Amino acid sequence: MPLEILGPMVLLGIVGIGVLLHLMGLSAPHHFACPDDARAAWDNAFPQHPARRATLCADNTAALIDTDAGPGLVWPMGADVAARLLAGAQIEAHGETLSIRLPDFTAPRIRLPLPQEDRATWRDILETPA
Amino acid sequence: MSEQITYPDVVALAVPMFIAAILIELAWIGIKHRGGRYETRDALTSLVMGAGNVASGIVLGFITWGVFMALWAITPLDLGTSLWVVLLCFVLDDLRYYWVHRFGHRIRWVWASHVNHHSSQHYNLTTALRQTWTGTFTFMMVVRAPLILLGFHPAMVLFVGGLNLIYQFWIHTEAIGRMPRWFEAVMNTPSHHRVHHGRNARYLDANYAGVFIIWDKLFGTYVPELDEEKPQYGIVHNLGTFNPLRVAFHEWIALFRDVLRPGLSLRQRLAYAFAPPGWSHDGSREMTPEIKARHLATHPEDRGTPGFD
Numbered sequence: 498m499p500l501e502i503l504g505p506m507v508l509l510g511i512v513g514i515g516v517l518l519h520l521m522g523l524s525a526p527h528h529f530a531c532p533d534d535a536r537a538a539w540d541n542a543f544p545q546h547p548a549r550r551a552t553l554c555a556d557n558t559a560a561l562i563d564t565d566a567g568p569g570l571v572w573p574m575g576a577d578v579a580a581r582l583l584a585g586a587q588i589e590a591h592g593e594t595l596s597i598r599l600p601d602f603t604a605p606r607i608r609l610p611l612p613q614e615d616r617a618t619w620r621d622i623l624e625t626p627a
Numbered sequence: 628m629s630e631q632i633t634y635p636d637v638v639a640l641a642v643p644m645f646i647a648a649i650l651i652e653l654a655w656i657g658i659k660h661r662g663g664r665y666e667t668r669d670a671l672t673s674l675v676m677g678a679g680n681v682a683s684g685i686v687l688g689f690i691t692w693g694v695f696m697a698l699w700a701i702t703p704l705d706l707g708t709s710l711w712v713v714l715l716c717f718v719l720d721d722l723r724y725y726w727v728h729r730f731g732h733r734i735r736w737v738w739a740s741h742v743n744h745h746s747s748q749h750y751n752l753t754t755a756l757r758q759t760w761t762g763t764f765t766f767m768m769v770v771r772a773p774l775i776l777l778g779f780h781p782a783m784v785l786f787v788g789g790l791n792l793i794y795q796f797w798i799h800t801e802a803i804g805r806m807p808r809w810f811e812a813v814m815n816t817p818s819h820h821r822v823h824h825g826r827n828a829r830y831l832d833a834n835y836a837g838v839f840i841i842w843d844k845l846f847g848t849y850v851p852e853l854d855e856e857k858p859q860y861g862i863v864h865n866l867g868t869f870n871p872l873r874v875a876f877h878e879w880i881a882l883f884r885d886v887l888r889p890g891l892s893l894r895q896r897l898a899y900a901f902a903p904p905g906w907s908h909d910g911s912r913e914m915t916p917e918i919k920a921r922h923l924a925t926h927p928e929d930r931g932t933p934g935f936d
Binding site for chain 1 (some may be wrong): 643653663666669674675680727748749859865868869873877880
């Protein structure tokens with residue numbers, strides 16, 4: 498198939514499917530129903546460091562996890578979640594957003610919408626030694 | 628010797644069918660409210676990875692073609708282009724695929740390329756298109772060398788490889804439960820391949836087949852899908868990014884960071900590149916046997932069941 502046909506077809510296909518999925522409401526981020534839901538998600542990712550406690554953020558999309566290896570985070574990856582220990586994390590507040598930079602090429606920066614009152618709680622937990 | 632042989636670029640020709648099938652699967656899921664899940668950014672990442680795979684083939688394909696034509700020039704054998712030869716080539720190439728795929732999960736150098744195909748937490752027809760951009764650098768094209776030296780023309784070998792890839796497209800779905808028993812016994816199916824994409828301890832490093840599941844049964848890597856244990860898709864530590872560049876190169880970067888760590892012996896550096904994924908010089912990471920053992924420590928009732936034999 499000539500590139501002049503293949504290229505536009507691929508481009509249109511990708512854009513069209515993306516727009517369709519978004520219009521179908523399939524862009525919504527994952528939400529945790531409760532702290533236990535977040536703990537289960539963490540334990541699924543890090544069974545060797547089970548969650549001792551989970552602190553949900555205000556909109557229930559992410560949770561700070563207390564483990565024997567230090568604090569961890571579960572956050573939405575689209576309709577699913579990703580999880581990382583926060584060793585070496587750099588934390589910055591920007592307005593209503595907490596930005597967490599990780600020394601991890603597969604999860605370099607996580608932005609969490611956190612109200613002022615949540616940010617203080619999260620910072621306290623993050624700065625408490627394991 | 629047949630030098631001027633051409634076959635259609637079947638993968639490019641199949642692109643409209645790929646798009647149509649994705650739309651049909653999406654409609655099916657939307658209407659039936661079962662049979663899989665889609666998410667916008669995940670699907671877009673998969674589709675961009677697929678487009679990048681085609682692009683990398685266009686840019687780097689000359690390397691593979693050059694190697695194949697060099698082999699073709701030295702072999703005294705030429706099996707011709709009859710239908711039976713094409714069919715034989717297809718079957719033998721599927722055996723080649725089984726081993727390349729098995730290497731892709733058991734040798735970190737090859738896994739660095741293949742991992743992106745497993746990096747989605749979804750399992751739908753877009754996942755099939757989440758293909759590597761770096762396959763050329765694994766040098767796994769050498770596994771096709773015996774086919775060419777046996778007298779299968781390089782164009783035919785690439786043609787049947789394309790057919791193999793197209794076959795594997797439709798098995799990346801949850802919309803199909805199980806096929807008829809005879810078909811499940813011989814062919815790779817959605818059920819068998821869901822197992823392959825599972826990150827559950829039970830399903831790790833199983834079902835490497837491309838078209839014929841018989842290779843897994845023959846070489847002891849077959850694990851059936853159990854109704855009581857639905858596969859969880861993705862990798863052991865799922866990615867925290869949808870950025871296609873990070874998806875494509877993350878394991879290569881991790882590999883080279885490990886290989887270049889200070890204070891390692893040459894043997895340890897080589898092991899970081901070529902041992903199974905999860906190997907580490909200090910035992911701080913887990914490979915498949917350790918993950919399975921940890922699972923059995925907490926679920927001893929699973930010992931002796933499929934995947935824990």
